[in-house]
Amino acid sequence: MQGPVYFDIAHMLAGGLVLVSMMMLYQDRLYALLNVFALHSLLLTLSVAWQAFIQGAPHLYVTAAIALVFKVVVIPVALHHMIRKLGIHREIETVVGIGLTMLAGIGLVALSIVVMLRVTPEADPLTREDLAFALSVLLLGLLIMVTRRNAVSQVVGFMSLENGLVLAATGAKGMPLVVEISVAFSILIAFIVIGVFLFRIRERFDTVDVGALDDVRGRRRK
Amino acid sequence: MNASSLFTFDAVAAILAIPVVAATLLALMPGYKVTARVNVAASLLTLVAALCLFVTERPEPGRYLLVDDLNIVFIVLNTFVGFTTSLFSASYIAHELETGRLTPANLRFYHAMYQIMMFGMNLAFVSNNIGLMWVAVELATLTTVLMVGIYRTHEALEAAWKYFILGSVGIAFALFGTILVYLAAQPVVGEGYDAMVWTLLVERVADFDPALLNVAFIFLLLGYGTKVGLAPLHAWLPDAHAEGPTPISAVLSGLLLNVALYAVLRFKILLAASPEAISPGPLMMTMGLASLIFAAFMLYRRRDIKRMFAYSSIEHMGIIVFAFGLGGPLANFAGLLHMVMHSLTKSAIFFAVGHISQIKGTQRLSAIRGLTETHPVLGWGLVIGVAAIAGLPPMGVFMSEFLLVSSTFARQPLLAVPLVFGLLVAFGALLLRLTGVAFGQPRGSRKPADASYLPMYSHLVLVLIAGIYLPPPLVAWFQHIANLLR
Numbered sequence: 001m002q003g004p005v006y007f008d009i010a011h012m013l014a015g016g017l018v019l020v021s022m023m024m025l026y027q028d029r030l031y032a033l034l035n036v037f038a039l040h041s042l043l044l045t046l047s048v049a050w051q052a053f054i055q056g057a058p059h060l061y062v063t064a065a066i067a068l069v070f071k072v073v074v075i076p077v078a079l080h081h082m083i084r085k086l087g088i089h090r091e092i093e094t095v096v097g098i099g100l101t102m103l104a105g106i107g108l109v110a111l112s113i114v115v116m117l118r119v120t121p122e123a124d125p126l127t128r129e130d131l132a133f134a135l136s137v138l139l140l141g142l143l144i145m146v147t148r149r150n151a152v153s154q155v156v157g158f159m160s161l162e163n164g165l166v167l168a169a170t171g172a173k174g175m176p177l178v179v180e181i182s183v184a185f186s187i188l189i190a191f192i193v194i195g196v197f198l199f200r201i202r203e204r205f206d207t208v209d210v211g212a213l214d215d216v217r218g219r220r221r222k
Numbered sequence: 223m224n225a226s227s228l229f230t231f232d233a234v235a236a237i238l239a240i241p242v243v244a245a246t247l248l249a250l251m252p253g254y255k256v257t258a259r260v261n262v263a264a265s266l267l268t269l270v271a272a273l274c275l276f277v278t279e280r281p282e283p284g285r286y287l288l289v290d291d292l293n294i295v296f297i298v299l300n301t302f303v304g305f306t307t308s309l310f311s312a313s314y315i316a317h318e319l320e321t322g323r324l325t326p327a328n329l330r331f332y333h334a335m336y337q338i339m340m341f342g343m344n345l346a347f348v349s350n351n352i353g354l355m356w357v358a359v360e361l362a363t364l365t366t367v368l369m370v371g372i373y374r375t376h377e378a379l380e381a382a383w384k385y386f387i388l389g390s391v392g393i394a395f396a397l398f399g400t401i402l403v404y405l406a407a408q409p410v411v412g413e414g415y416d417a418m419v420w421t422l423l424v425e426r427v428a429d430f431d432p433a434l435l436n437v438a439f440i441f442l443l444l445g446y447g448t449k450v451g452l453a454p455l456h457a458w459l460p461d462a463h464a465e466g467p468t469p470i471s472a473v474l475s476g477l478l479l480n481v482a483l484y485a486v487l488r489f490k491i492l493l494a495a496s497p498e499a500i501s502p503g504p505l506m507m508t509m510g511l512a513s514l515i516f517a518a519f520m521l522y523r524r525r526d527i528k529r530m531f532a533y534s535s536i537e538h539m540g541i542i543v544f545a546f547g548l549g550g551p552l553a554n555f556a557g558l559l560h561m562v563m564h565s566l567t568k569s570a571i572f573f574a575v576g577h578i579s580q581i582k583g584t585q586r587l588s589a590i591r592g593l594t595e596t597h598p599v600l601g602w603g604l605v606i607g608v609a610a611i612a613g614l615p616p617m618g619v620f621m622s623e624f625l626l627v628s629s630t631f632a633r634q635p636l637l638a639v640p641l642v643f644g645l646l647v648a649f650g651a652l653l654l655r656l657t658g659v660a661f662g663q664p665r666g667s668r669k670p671a672d673a674s675y676l677p678m679y680s681h682l683v684l685v686l687i688a689g690i691y692l693p694p695p696l697v698a699w700f701q702h703i704a705n706l707l708r
Contacts, residue, residue: 120405120431120433120434176418
C-alpha cells in the first residue's frame with residue numbers, strides 16, 4: 001500500500017516524534033519530562049502500528065504493543081513512583097542553557113536529515129524520511145543524556161534514544177523479527193539494569209545525581 | 223539451514239549450551255567452594271568443546287551460526303582465557319569472602335553472571351547474523367556492567383554507571399549501523415533474514431549502495447569502537463577495570479575488547495569486499511594511532527595499578543586496530559598475533575595484580591614496592607608480564623610489534639613515526655613504574671601470598687614460546703586468516 005495519504009500519516013507521526021524529542025530538551029522538571037517521554041512513546045507506538053498496517057507486516061503490531069505497554073505505561077509509572085520515593089521532584093539542573101541546547105538540537109536534526117537523505121537516494125521515500133527522523137531522534141536522545149546530570153533524566157534520554165532505534169528498525173522494510181524483539185528485550189534488560197543501579201545508588205547516597213558521583217574523582221585523584 | 227542441523231553439530235552447540243546450563247546451576251547452588259569448582263569445570267568443558275572445533279567437521283554456514291577460520295581463533299582464545307581466569311577467580315574470590323568485601327549471595331550472582339558473559343561472548347563469535355551478533359555483544363556487556371558494580375562502593379557504582387551509559391550509547395550506534403547495513407543489503411539480497419546473514423552479505427556486497435555502507439560503517443566503528451576502548455570513546459574503560467573485581471578486569475581486557483574488535487573486523491571484511499565503498503583502513507588507523515599515543519602518555523600519570531594496566535589495554539587495542547587498518551597479509555598477521563599475545567599477557571598481569579592488591583590491601587602504586595623481595599614468585603611473574611607487554615624480546619609481543627613496525631615502514635613510512643613514538647613512550651612509562659613496584663624498598667604487608675600461580679605462568683610460558691618459536695601450522699593458519707582479512 002503506497003498512497004500519498006499513507007505516506008503523509010507515516011511522515012507526520014515520525015516528524016511528531018522529532019518534535020516531541022525537541023520538547024524533551026527543555027523540560028526542567030522530572031515529572032514533566034516523564035510525561036513528555038510517555039507522549040514520545042505513544043507517538044512511537046502509533047508510528048510502528050501505522051508501519052505495520054502499510055507494510056502489511058503483522059509482527060510489527062507486537063512491537064507496537066510492547067512499546068505501548070512498557071514505554072507508555074509501565075516505565076513512566078514506575079519512574080514516577082521512584083521519583084516520589086526518592087523525594088527528588090525538584091528542578092533538573094541542566095548543564096548547558098536551554099537556548100543553546102535547542103540550537104544544538106536544531107543543528108543535529110539538520111545534520112541527520114542532510115546525511116541520511118544524501119546517502120539513500122534510491123531507497124523508498126518512506127524509508128528515507130523515516131531513517132532521517134530516526135537518526136534525529138537518536139541524536140536528540142544523546143543530547144538529552146549529555147545535558148543532564150540527574151540519573152533519572154539520563155535514563156529517560158537513553159530510552160528516547162532507543163525509541164529512535166525502534167523507529168529506524170520498523171522503517172526498514174522486512175527487517176526480521178529477531179531484531180525487533182531484541183530491541184524490546186534490550187530496553188527491558190536496560191530498564192532492569194537501571195532499576196538495580198538506581199536502587200543501589202539511592203541505597204548508598206540518597207541521591208541520584210550522577211554529578212555527585214563525579215565528585216569522587218576530585219577526592220581520589222585517580 | 224533448519225533448526226535440526228543446529229543440533230546435529232555438537233561442538234558449536236556445546237560451547238553455547240554449557241555456559242547456559244552452568245549459569246542456571248550456579249544461580250541455584252549455595253556454597254562458594256562448590257560453585258567456584260563448578261565454574262572452573264564448566265569453563266574447562268567449554269574449552270574442550272572449543273578445541274573440538276579443530277577436529278570435527280565444520281557445519282555449513284547457517285542463518286544464525288557460522289564457524290570459519292577467523293572465529294575459531296577467537297573462540298579458542300576466549301574459552302582458554304575464560305578457563306584460566308575461572309581458576310584465578312576461585313582463589314581470588316576465597317580471599318574476598320574472608321575479608322568480607324563480597325557476601326555468599328554476591329558470589330552466587332557473580333558466578334552465574336560469569337557464565338552468562340561467556341555465553342554472550344561465544345555467541346557473538348559464532349553468530350553469522352549481524353543482528354544476533356549485536357544482541358550477543360550487548361548481553362556480554364550488560365553482564366560485565368553488573369559485575370563491575372558488584373562491590374557497591376562509591377567508586378564501583380560510578381564506574382559501572384559510566385560504563386553503562388557509554389556502553390549504551392555505543393550499543394545504540396552499533397544497532398543503527400546494523401540497520402543501515404540491512405537497508406543496503408535489502409534491495410540486493412531480498413527482504414527478511416537473508417539480508418542479515420553475514421556470509422550472504424559478503425558474497426553480494428559489490429552490488430550494495432556504497433554511500434549507505436559508508437555511513438553504516440562509521441556508525442558501526444563508533445559503536446563497537448566504544449567497546450574496543452578506542453581513544454575518544456574510551457572513558458569507561460579505566461574506571462571499569464579499576465573498580466571491579468580483578469578477574470573481571472582480566473576478562474574485560476583479555477576478552478571483551480576482543481569481542482568488539484571481532485565485530486569491527488567482520489564489518490571491515492564486508493566493506494573491503496565492496497569496490498566502491500570507502501576503504502575502512504584510514505579510519506581505523508587514525509583511531510588506532512590516537513588511542514596508542516593518548517594512552518601512552520596517560521600511562522605516566524597513573525597512581526592506581528589496575529588503572530595503569532587499563533590504559534595499557536587501550537594502548538594495545540590501538541596498536542591492534544592500527545594493524546588491521548593498515549591491512550595486507552603481514553600487518554593483519556601482526557595484528558592477529560598481537561591480539562592473542564595481548565590477551566594472554568594482560569590477563570596474566572591482572573592475575574598477578576589481583577593477588578598483589580589483595581596482599582597489600584590497596585591498589586595505589588606508591589604503596590606497592592619491592593615485590594621481588596617480599597613475594598618473589600608473584601613479583602617476578604609481574605616483571606615478566608610487564609616486560610612482555612612493554613614489548614621486550616624474546617616475548618611474543620615483541621615479535622608482533624616488530625612485524626607491525628617493519629610492515630608499516632615498508633608501506634607507510636610516515637605513519638611508522640607516530641607508531642614507534644607511541645610504543646617507546648608507553649615502554650618508558652611501564653618500565654619506570656615497574657622498577658619501583660618490583661625492585662624498590664619493600665613497603666606494606668609482607669604476609670605470604672595465598673595465590674594460584676598456575677594461570678599466570680601458563681599464560682606467560684605460552685607468550686614466551688610464541689616469541690621464540692611459532693609452530694609452522696600455526697603460522698600457516700594465521701597467514702590464511704590474514705589473507706581472509708584483506
